[in-house]
Amino acid sequence: MEPLYSIITIFLAISCFQIPKVQAFQAPFHPKDILPLLPDQVSWPIMNYLNSAVDILPSFVGAASSTDTTLQWKGACFYNNTAWMVFHNKSQTEFGGGTLHLKVTNAHSWTCMDLYVFATPFRVTWDYYFLSREHTLEFDEWESKAEYDYVKRKGVAIFLMEAGMLGTLSAFWKVFPLFTNTAWGESSNIAFLEKNMGAKFEQRPQPWVTNISSEDIHSGDFLALSKIRGRWGAFESLEKWVSGSYAGHSAVCLRDSEGKLWVAESGHENEEGEDVIAILSWEEWWDFELTKDDSNPHIALLPLHPDLRAKFNVTAAWEYARSLEGKPYGYHNLIFAWIDTIEQNYPSPLDANLVASVMTVWNQLQPEYAANMWSEALNKRLGTEVLLILLVDISWNSGNK
Numbered sequence: 001m002e003p004l005y006s007i008i009t010i011f012l013a014i015s016c017f018q019i020p021k022v023q024a025f026q027a028p029f030h031p032k033d034i035l036p037l038l039p040d041q042v043s044w045p046i047m048n049y050l051n052s053a054v055d056i057l058p059s060f061v062g063a064a065s066s067t068d069t070t071l072q073w074k075g076a077c078f079y080n081n082t083a084w085m086v087f088h089n090k091s092q093t094e095f096g097g098g099t100l101h102l103k104v105t106n107a108h109s110w111t112c113m114d115l116y117v118f119a120t121p122f123r124v125t126w127d128y129y130f131l132s133r134e135h136t137l138e139f140d141e142w143e144s145k146a147e148y149d150y151v152k153r154k155g156v157a158i159f160l161m162e163a164g165m166l167g168t169l170s171a172f173w174k175v176f177p178l179f180t181n182t183a184w185g186e187s188s189n190i191a192f193l194e195k196n197m198g199a200k201f202e203q204r205p206q207p208w209v210t211n212i213s214s215e216d217i218h219s220g221d222f223l224a225l226s227k228i229r230g231r232w233g234a235f236e237s238l239e240k241w242v243s244g245s246y247a248g249h250s251a252v253c254l255r256d257s258e259g260k261l262w263v264a265e266s267g268h269e270n271e272e273g274e275d276v277i278a279i280l281s282w283e284e285w286w287d288f289e290l291t292k293d294d295s296n297p298h299i300a301l302l303p304l305h306p307d308l309r310a311k312f313n314v315t316a317a318w319e320y321a322r323s324l325e326g327k328p329y330g331y332h333n334l335i336f337a338w339i340d341t342i343e344q345n346y347p348s349p350l351d352a353n354l355v356a357s358v359m360t361v362w363n364q365l366q367p368e369y370a371a372n373m374w375s376e377a378l379n380k381r382l383g384t385e386v387l388l389i390l391l392v393d394i395s396w397n398s399g400n401k
């Protein structure tokens with residue numbers, strides 16, 4: 001942050017001298033323009049005073065996926081903006097990379113700037129512009145075929161943020177990468193847990209999979225999982241942090257009357273892509289965890305103590321599991337743990353505004369997931385059907401009173 005502040009300060013110092021000369025052509029300097037230069041403690045109260053909750057959220061202006069320049073919008077500072085995408089292969093890699101071009105013109109004052117967030121489901125980056133000209137943003141190499149296909153099809157999403165949001169952006173930067181399904185996302189999760197929970201991650205020697213025999217597993221044995229990559233990884237990181245637990249997910253083993261072993265767990269994706277409570281055969285579950293789970297799970301088997309196993313009522317456990325099978329995952333139960341007071345719901349560095357910003361961006365990229373997380377949680381809370389915008393408002397208000 002430091003170099004940016006000083007560059008802007010110098011720029012501001014220079015342009016202040018010029019203001020009298022150019023006043024006839026452009027609007028004079030506006031107090032909001034200098035907000036990014038002030039420390040968060042100072043700029044936040046001013047920002048809250050000047051803006052409504054809606055202004056403070058990143059606003060989606062469009063997505064650039066081709067050289068077509070029809071994507072135009074009006075920014076907060078520059079009134080005429082155009083963006084287009086040029087794919088290239090400078091990196092000589094399988095999927096190549098791309099250059100996002102942004103042409104920003106018609107600034108409303110000499111001191112204003114526009115702040116942008118650029119996102120794909122695999123990365124997020126940001127930049128700020130205060131010079132009226134063409135700017136470029138380089139993507140040297142697409143992370144994977146999935147990112148390449150996404151950008152070809154949907155483009156890089158562009159969000160405009162209020163200039164006073166620099167503080168939030170730097171915090172946003174810490175949280176958003178957690179959600180990306182990349183090695184970067186994974187190391188971000190680990191760093192996040194180390195920093196905020198003091199958790200230590202030490203790589204085990206090989207083999208990474210115990211040669212476990214399903215014969216040794218009994219009804220009532222517990223599986224504690226910790227996922228550290230992708231959507232589940234990020235969600236679990238935040239969950240571990242707010243709950244103080246080192247497991248983000250759990251499942252229970254059950255044997256049926258023929259002695260066949262099953263695993264009952266929530267958060268299993270069914271054929272329609274919904275996360276539901278499911279009962280899977282041990283073989284299917286274990287095979288998924290070993291070969292298909294891209295969240296890089298750490299799994300611990302915690303056998304039930306023999307005394308407790310003797311008391312464990314398998315019939316009742318099966319009845320309970322069957323009664324829940326196929327039901328929605330229950331994001332509401334999880335998020336309940338976070339949104340449980342009128343104010344100060346989020347531990348630092350998360351604040352309601354930041355959560356709202358992340359969710360706004362996330363909602364644009366992967367609407368089905370974001371909608372699940374938030375609407376399930378708050379519909380349950382309020383006993384009603386609410387729209388995303390309303391809940392963003394609620395959480396924003398509650399965090400900033």
Ligand SMILES: *[C@@H]1O[C@H](CO)[C@@H](O)[C@H](O)[C@H]1NC(C)=O
Pocket residue numbers: 080081082103105
């Ligand atoms: C906005 O910019 C584009 C591209 O630079 C230009 O073609 C267009 O005429 C401009 N529109 C206005 C209203 O200035």
Ligand SMILES: *[C@@H]1O[C@H](CO)[C@@H](O)[C@H](O)[C@H]1NC(C)=O
Pocket residue numbers: 089092093094095096
């Ligand atoms: C980029 O160049 C490399 C090496 O020449 C080639 O293997 C790859 O297929 C190219 N990728 C694209 C997307 O054109």
Ligand SMILES: *[C@@H]1O[C@H](CO)[C@@H](O)[C@H](O)[C@H]1NC(C)=O
Pocket residue numbers: 211
């Ligand atoms: C795992 O256990 C089975 C049966 O006990 C044995 O045949 C196999 O060699 C073991 N595999 C490893 C990698 O130890």
Ligand SMILES: *[C@@H]1O[C@H](CO)[C@@H](O)[C@H](O)[C@H]1NC(C)=O
Pocket residue numbers: 313314315316319
């Ligand atoms: C086990 O649970 C079943 C079903 O709820 C119940 O009928 C039975 O009495 C329970 N057995 C014991 C020993 O508590």
